[in-house]
Amino acid sequence: MGKTSDIARARRLYRTVLTIRRAEEALAVLLAEGLIPGFIHLSIGQEAVAAGVMDALTPVDTVTSTHRGHGHAIAKGMGLDAFFAELLGRDSGACRGRGGSMHVADISRGMLGANGIVAAGMPIALGSALAHQILGRDAVAVAIFGDGAMAEGLLHECLNLARLWNLPVLFVCENNGWGEFLPTDRQIVFSLDKLAAAHGIAHVAVDGNDVAAVASKAAEVVAGVRKGGGPAILECHTTRVGGHYEGDPQRGRDPADRAANAARDPLIRARAALTEPDAAKIEAEVTAEIAAAVAFARAAPPPKWEDAAASVYTI
Numbered sequence: 135m136g137k138t139s140d141i142a143r144a145r146r147l148y149r150t151v152l153t154i155r156r157a158e159e160a161l162a163v164l165l166a167e168g169l170i171p172g173f174i175h176l177s178i179g180q181e182a183v184a185a186g187v188m189d190a191l192t193p194v195d196t197v198t199s200t201h202r203g204h205g206h207a208i209a210k211g212m213g214l215d216a217f218f219a220e221l222l223g224r225d226s227g228a229c230r231g232r233g234g235s236m237h238v239a240d241i242s243r244g245m246l247g248a249n250g251i252v253a254a255g256m257p258i259a260l261g262s263a264l265a266h267q268i269l270g271r272d273a274v275a276v277a278i279f280g281d282g283a284m285a286e287g288l289l290h291e292c293l294n295l296a297r298l299w300n301l302p303v304l305f306v307c308e309n310n311g312w313g314e315f316l317p318t319d320r321q322i323v324f325s326l327d328k329l330a331a332a333h334g335i336a337h338v339a340v341d342g343n344d345v346a347a348v349a350s351k352a353a354e355v356v357a358g359v360r361k362g363g364g365p366a367i368l369e370c371h372t373t374r375v376g377g378h379y380e381g382d383p384q385r386g387r388d389p390a391d392r393a394a395n396a397a398r399d400p401l402i403r404a405r406a407a408l409t410e411p412d413a414a415k416i417e418a419e420v421t422a423e424i425a426a427a428v429a430f431a432r433a434a435p436p437p438k439w440e441d442a443a444a445s446v447y448t449i
């Protein structure tokens with residue numbers, strides 16, 4: 135890659151990482167104000183996975199996500215107005231305020247949805263990959279999952295079927311070492327590379343806090359899947375800076391672990407690839423974009439009562 139495109143890529147990746155960070159910081163404030171119904175799970179510390187992986191995708195590629203899906207939706211190109219309005223349950227939200235944090239989706243951008251059920255996005259990605267294959271689309275499906283999903287039967291079924299049918303699907307593991315309130319090494323007995331080998335699926339690992347590295351590896355692996363090479367797994371080692379959910383008191387967590395995570399901050403690393411004036415310009419733009427979207431969502435009307443049953447149907 136030439137120097138100009140290297141710089142353009144570094145700017146693009148920093149912008150995405152920063153947008154996700156600032157968006158989630160804004161969500162924490164909105165939640166504290168009581169404006170967001172239910173729980174939210176923030177991905178602070180993990181933004182480089184979303185930014186790097188989505189950088190390798192085209193608009194027709196499809197993505198399914200987890201309960202920690204804000205960053206994936208934003209990086210896949212979901213508009214910030216529609217994102218914030220959705221989180222606040224407003225009618226102008228991407229799903230007209232019916233989905234919220236754990237069902238945030240934008241089909242027009244190939245973002246097939248976050249998912250509150252661990253591993254449940256994976257078979258949806260498989261279905262999407264099967265559709266790409268049958269219809270001969272030049273597209274891949276990406277299933278994002280957490281390391282906690284390795285304990286789910288669904289994950290094993292999906293790996294098997296993906297290999298058996300040679301589906302154009304990339305499995306992306308956000309390995310943050312945690313599943314809810316317990317380290318995953320106390321929940322899971324095997325590692326993903328061994329699991330991949332058992333299914334004959336290629337496995338690539340990357341530092342999930344280095345956005346440039348994630349983008350390069352993702353581009354390589356996605357190219358192979360796109361060419362018809364069948365499924366692959368990209369395991370991103372990353373850090374969950376906060377608790378499982380926003381407000382989690384994290385009683386069982388060693389404070390040293392939290393400090394170590396902060397030292398690996400993907401945002402600082404993404405910024406270090408730019409000159410200071412370059413980074414400051416992007417920061418000013420992103421800050422203004424987030425402020426505008428939050429103001430839009432705050433002012434947006436809720437759904438109308440008379441529309442409550444509009445999308446409910448029987449067949």
Ligand SMILES: Cc1ncc(C[n+]2csc(CCOP(=O)(O)OP(=O)(O)O)c2C)c(N)n1
Pocket residue numbers: 200201202250251252279280281282283308310312313314374378
């Ligand atoms: C099938 C199912 N079992 C249990 C839960 C409760 N639960 C919510 S998140 C979570 C852990 C998820 O860990 P991981 O997949 O590593 O994602 P992370 O929170 O680390 O991003 C569990 C067990 C659930 N939502 N769905």
Ligand SMILES: [Mg+2]
Pocket residue numbers: 280281282308309310311312313314318
């Ligand atoms: Mg985890």
